[in-house]
Amino acid sequence: MGEWAAGLDVADVPAPVLDRLSLVLLDAAGVTALGAGLDGMRAMRSSWNAPGGPAPLIGGGRCVSVDAAAWLNAMSLVCLELDEGNKYAKGHPAAHGFPAVLALASERDASGRDTAAALLAAYEVASRFGRASRLRPGAHPHGSWGVAGAAAGCARLLGLGPDAVAAAIDTGAGLPVAGHFASATGGNPVRDAWMGASNLSGLVAARMASAGIARNTGTAALSLGTLLGEFDASELTGGLGERWDIARGYFKRHASCSFTHPAADAVLELRHDLDPSRITGILVETHALGAGLAAPEWDNRLSAMFSTPFAVAAALLDGEVGPRARLDDPALRALARRVRLVEAGDLTARLPDERAARVTVELDDGSARTREVPNPVGDADHRPLAEQDVLALLKGWLPGREDLIDRAAAFSRDLPALDHVGERLRGLAGDETDDETKEPK
Structure with a gap:
């Protein structure tokens, strides 16, 4: 070397x-x-x-x-x-x-x-x-x-x-x-x-x-x-x-840990016809590396950037997870509390070539919408x-x-x-x- x-x-x-x-x-x-x-x-x-x-x-x-x-x-x-x-x-x-x-x-x-x-x-x-x-x-x-x-x-x-x-x-x-x-x-x-x-x-x-x-x-x-x-x-x-x-x-393209990006990208693809007030829950399935970023609360910008619930909520409400996100917005915090993050074995098995996420948005009429992405937008492979x-x-x-x-x-x-x-x-x-x-x- x-x-x-x-x-x-x-x-x-x-x-x-x-x-x-x-x-x-x-x-x-x-x-x-x-x-x-x-x-x-x-x-x-x-x-x-x-x-x-x-x-x-x-x-x-x-x-x-x-x-x-x-x-x-x-x-x-x-x-x-x-x-x-x-x-x-x-x-x-x-x-x-x-x-x-x-x-x-x-x-x-x-x-x-x-x-x-x-x-x-x-x-x-x-x-x-x-x-x-x-x-x-x-x-x-x-x-x-x-x-x-x-x-x-x-x-x-x-x-x-x-x-x-x-x-x-x-x-x-x-x-x-x-x-x-x-x-x-x-x-x-x-x-x-x-x-x-x-x-x-x-x-x-x-x-x-x-x-x-x-x-x-x-x-x-x-x-x-x-x-x-x-x-x-x-x-x-x-x-x-x-x-x-x-x-x-x-x-x-998101001001957050890369492990949160696939979930944010997935909800951005779902966002165009979603009314946030009708969302009762959001299930995010991810790989083992990203499963620990589950905190629905944050004290400052850095802890928010390492929270998948924050990234998902910001993407849904603002259309981006930008460097000027509204960290203390009550609506953003309330939506983040409805996000649940879990590890999915099938996604972990796809590491390291893929850092995938699967997001299911549950609505008040009992319906649900799901989107899966293989890698963050901006990856050389995606x-x-x-x-x-x-x-x-x-x-x-x-x-x-x-x-x-x-x-x-x-x-x-x-x-x-x-x-x-x-x-x-x-x-x-x-x-x-x-x-x-x-x-x-």
Whole structure:
């Protein structure tokens, strides 16, 4: 794996893979800018009080030190549950390492060719570590297996050789967060900070390798395996350079955990002729991974985003599960209490290729309507989103900041051909005074 990452050159990467990288990068930049506008992230930037530096706070209006940008951009990227993910990795490979790679690329004013290679290395290594890791029940995937990807991407950008890259990867695998899923369902933003830790730890691992003090001792099998679950090392090099996991991910159109999306998509297909006042109950059948998101109550935005009853109710009432959902609307809360979530064995059996849901809406006349979907809309295997779709979503979520999204799109498309990326990346900081992206009251 170290040899592959160290030698990765975008000149040898198939054009469709580079197109997908461009789209994932656009999504990451746009969603980071959206998250940066939340009141909590504004307060976090103020509290951090990072000194000025070479790396942009995307959508945050200024440039700061590499470490601060890596951490804060990672938190902004994941805080609205809108970032790209991968069902085979069982999480979010891009968010684990893209902020670190981009911050480091800004500091080094790296070439677009090297930056693109580093981003691909970060994604592919993280995804394979996600495939290889089977975390203990209750563990959240943020900040654990993906640190190895952040380390790989940063090491590739530093131009390290195969042995050093391997040592960085193993060191990154020795810096996981042991986060509990209940922190997410309970609405604790420490869950967002786990991604900040992943990106900063990836930088640390690569710097240790650059300094010659990192060692490759099989730490991954101990940290991700013995301590946090099970680890199958045979997954790490499967299809390297042949199978590109970045092409098999999903983009989100709902601001909620991906496990809630199939149910939301199903009720959207049923919604056009339904009167919510006539609904007596909604049965949602899902797979084992999503069966725990059953809470019909929520205390804040984060706990709502990990509630299938919330996502279903929002989709039925608003026609979307957007970043500005009416969290305290009495009608939304009342409808959510009528949602029942259960595991269905036949849907669990279809994992990992499908993350299906079956929704049955029961009406006051005794009739019922059922819809089943195999994967969320936006998955590479089910109604995938193209660039125009991602752009439309981002511009709809960021009114008044279309210029920033256009700059992100142009940078993402141009990346492999750029001689230097620093100035273009810093242009993505935008203007923090735009009130349109503030968190709704």
